[in-house]
Amino acid sequence: MNDLITVQGVVLSAMPVGEYDRRMVLLTRERGKISCFAKGARRPKSPFMAASGPFVFGNFTLYEGRSSYNLHQAEITHQFMELTKKQPGIYYGYYFLELADYFGREGIDGKDVLNLLYVTMLALLNEKIDDRLVRCVYEMRTMTVQGMMPSLYACVRCQKKVDETGPVWFSQSMHGISCGSCPSAADAFRILPGTLAALRYMVSAPMGKLYTFSVTEEILRELEKVVHAYLYAALDRPVKSLDILKMMLL
Numbered sequence: 001m002n003d004l005i006t007v008q009g010v011v012l013s014a015m016p017v018g019e020y021d022r023r024m025v026l027l028t029r030e031r032g033k034i035s036c037f038a039k040g041a042r043r044p045k046s047p048f049m050a051a052s053g054p055f056v057f058g059n060f061t062l063y064e065g066r067s068s069y070n071l072h073q074a075e076i077t078h079q080f081m082e083l084t085k086k087q088p089g090i091y092y093g094y095y096f097l098e099l100a101d102y103f104g105r106e107g108i109d110g111k112d113v114l115n116l117l118y119v120t121m122l123a124l125l126n127e128k129i130d131d132r133l134v135r136c137v138y139e140m141r142t143m144t145v146q147g148m149m150p151s152l153y154a155c156v157r158c159q160k161k162v163d164e165t166g167p168v169w170f171s172q173s174m175h176g177i178s179c180g181s182c183p184s185a186a187d188a189f190r191i192l193p194g195t196l197a198a199l200r201y202m203v204s205a206p207m208g209k210l211y212t213f214s215v216t217e218e219i220l221r222e223l224e225k226v227v228h229a230y231l232y233a234a235l236d237r238p239v240k241s242l243d244i245l246k247m248m249l250l
């Protein structure tokens with residue numbers, strides 16, 4: 001048994017392979033997104049059965065095969081079993097995992113995405129936070145972690161710092177806000193001061209405090225309008241679980 005490594009990560013997806021095995025996609029702190037075989041994971045008494053399902057956070061000991069990693073040992077630190085009983089919470093969860101998969105790559109530092117997924121799953125379980133707000137926060141912070149944050153502090157036209165209290169427009173095509181003194185883009189729409197404050201919080205708050213605010217319904221609607229469109233514009237192929245989530249929300 002050569003080249004054993006232990007990584008900290010989360011199972012983004014798992015699919016059956018052959019008669020008893022599973023192929024998992026892991027998002028890891030140390031190696032970014034990797035795929036891994038869990039041999040015998042679908043045998044009834046396999047120690048890998050629980051550890052190789054989506055939403056499992058843990059420490060995974062792997063050995064490097066010729067073309068992929070193989071699971072050698074797994075220590076579950078968090079499983080989020082309660083999430084499977086939540087409707088539509090579970091569909092948000094699958095969508096968040098797929099989005100992490102979409103932007104994930106092998107060989108990058110997965111720490112920020114891993115932490116973001118962890119606090120987001122906790123937020124989905126928290127009855128006090130609207131799932132719609134969780135989705136806005138997760139999407140906007142994902143764009144931030146991926147280096148695609150919109151301009152939310154300086155006007156995209158005059159570059160001057162924009163005060164939260166003044167009139168502000170958001171433009172998808174300009175990737176950010178414009179101030180009251182500049183002509184706004186054709187697709188720009190005016191946003192409330194509270195919407196700008198919430199957007200700024202989403203991109204800058206420490207990960208552990210990301211889900212410690214609430215907004216009015218009016219602001220939530222504006223956030224949905226800004227954030228969903230901003231994220232979709234960055235996707236160049238469909239995200240399957242998003243279509244399922246939308247269907248569940250009808």
Ligand SMILES: [Zn+2]
Nearest residue numbers: 155158179182
């Ligand atoms: Zn300006």
